[in-house]
Amino acid sequence: MSSTSRSEHSESVEQKGMARTGPFAFVSALRRLPFNVYLLLFFTLGKGFQLTIATLNVNYYAYSLGYHPDFIGLLSAMPALGSLISSVPSGLLADRLGRKPVLIGTAILTPLFLAGIGLGRAAPWLLCCAFMQGVVSSAYWVTNLPLLTESTTENQRVGIFALNSFLLLGIGALGNLLGGAIPEFVGALLHVSAASTVPLRWGVLSAAMCTLFFGLPLWFLKDTSRKRKRQTEAEEEQPPLAEADVIVESAVMALAEPEKRERLPLALFAKLLVPDLLFTMGEGAVVALIQLYFVLRFHLLPGPLGVIFTISGLAGGIFSLTAPLFVHRWGKLRIITLVMYLSAPLMVLVGFAPTIWLAIGGEYARSFMRTLIEPIYGAFAMEQVSDRYRATLSGCYSVTWSIGFSIGPSIAGWLQSHIGLSASFVFGASCLTVCSSILLFFFGRKRRFTTRRSRFIALSSHRSR
Numbered sequence: 001m002s003s004t005s006r007s008e009h010s011e012s013v014e015q016k017g018m019a020r021t022g023p024f025a026f027v028s029a030l031r032r033l034p035f036n037v038y039l040l041l042f043f044t045l046g047k048g049f050q051l052t053i054a055t056l057n058v059n060y061y062a063y064s065l066g067y068h069p070d071f072i073g074l075l076s077a078m079p080a081l082g083s084l085i086s087s088v089p090s091g092l093l094a095d096r097l098g099r100k101p102v103l104i105g106t107a108i109l110t111p112l113f114l115a116g117i118g119l120g121r122a123a124p125w126l127l128c129c130a131f132m133q134g135v136v137s138s139a140y141w142v143t144n145l146p147l148l149t150e151s152t153t154e155n156q157r158v159g160i161f162a163l164n165s166f167l168l169l170g171i172g173a174l175g176n177l178l179g180g181a182i183p184e185f186v187g188a189l190l191h192v193s194a195a196s197t198v199p200l201r202w203g204v205l206s207a208a209m210c211t212l213f214f215g216l217p218l219w220f221l222k223d224t225s226r227k228r229k230r231q232t233e234a235e236e237e238q239p240p241l242a243e244a245d246v247i248v249e250s251a252v253m254a255l256a257e258p259e260k261r262e263r264l265p266l267a268l269f270a271k272l273l274v275p276d277l278l279f280t281m282g283e284g285a286v287v288a289l290i291q292l293y294f295v296l297r298f299h300l301l302p303g304p305l306g307v308i309f310t311i312s313g314l315a316g317g318i319f320s321l322t323a324p325l326f327v328h329r330w331g332k333l334r335i336i337t338l339v340m341y342l343s344a345p346l347m348v349l350v351g352f353a354p355t356i357w358l359a360i361g362g363e364y365a366r367s368f369m370r371t372l373i374e375p376i377y378g379a380f381a382m383e384q385v386s387d388r389y390r391a392t393l394s395g396c397y398s399v400t401w402s403i404g405f406s407i408g409p410s411i412a413g414w415l416q417s418h419i420g421l422s423a424s425f426v427f428g429a430s431c432l433t434v435c436s437s438i439l440l441f442f443f444g445r446k447r448r449f450t451t452r453r454s455r456f457i458a459l460s461s462h463r464s465r
Contacts, residue, residue: 033151036222039220041160042214043217045171049174050175050210050211051172052173052176056175056302057206058130059289059292063292064195064197064200065121070413070417074410078127079134083135083137083402090102093139100221103139103143104215104221105139106137106139107215107216114211115208148164166317169316169320177307180304183303184303186198186199203302269396274438275436275442278432278438279432279435280404284405284408284412285411286424287370289409289413297359311364320371332380333444335376336376336380336436339373341432341436343429344432346362347426347429348429384443
């Protein structure tokens, strides 16, 4: 049996074995992963806790210091602005120094600047620490997935990426529960309200300590940069190609010549990125200040607030797993636009809800739809461009996210301070409505044309028979 047939035979045996084991196959595969993967997933879990604990407490803490929603909206925009500026330099630094030291750096510096927010009171200091926290946190986003990629095989990668996302967004939502319980506990010890400054300060500091604790094992990451360097040096020491090999390589390069001449589809990028910018602005206007809205509108304490958003995040993360079912039934574009059109009135409902239970119900429905749309939206965008430009489009989406979550909360904070608490929800709903309309205008006609063409071809083939 040849080596090719042996590999195909072993692969088919492996697939049959996984089919027999069913749901236990993934659990069995987890036990055979490299040590690096366990360390990275452990830190991702801590990152999820840090994000939810900080989101719940930082704005509440600033409000306890006497700041108004316009400043708090600006404070919420600072991390996204810092990430926007530092994402590309962080990636370049990781390529130069190695991904392990850069990831360890973010595990040390992120808690430092979070603690600076928790210990500070002056507005310039809070804004500076929030900005720097976004700067150093960007290193996580540019190193985590590349490290997971180089530590897994192609068969393992999709499952590990899904688990990484679920730990960050699903299990990480439990940080809301912890973030609400800590101020309640500290307030009970000090015999003060959980909504006062000192208990909320401990809530912010707990987010910093959480990141530091989960980041300590990263020191045991195996550095793969030396291995890659040795492989590169070995490739450079290989003997020169024979004349026949040179001819074959030239032919291959000639065949690839048309692909190199493919131009960047700027018009298509604009059609995809402008709606995404509107979407992130609308979501940022609501998501960044939703906890503060419940505090100002319904006077909630940190404990009940944490329970509300723990249920919302955990249930939304589980609900997002049903996305393939909806796509199979209705298609990506129809689901995306329908969810946006339905989310817009839900945002308005939350903003004008007369009772807390109606506001909670509207927020849960809106949150479920948001988690459902994210993986579908990303897949739809990647399918619109050739493989050559998908990485470029992904980087542009990171930029639009940072811009949207910088502008959206700033506008929302100004609207809540100068017009009313509900105005930010109207702004967010308007952004989602315009976004979905633009997507339908640019891509709906293409879809209808493709459908009609498919029907015409099917009808013609049927008549020819």
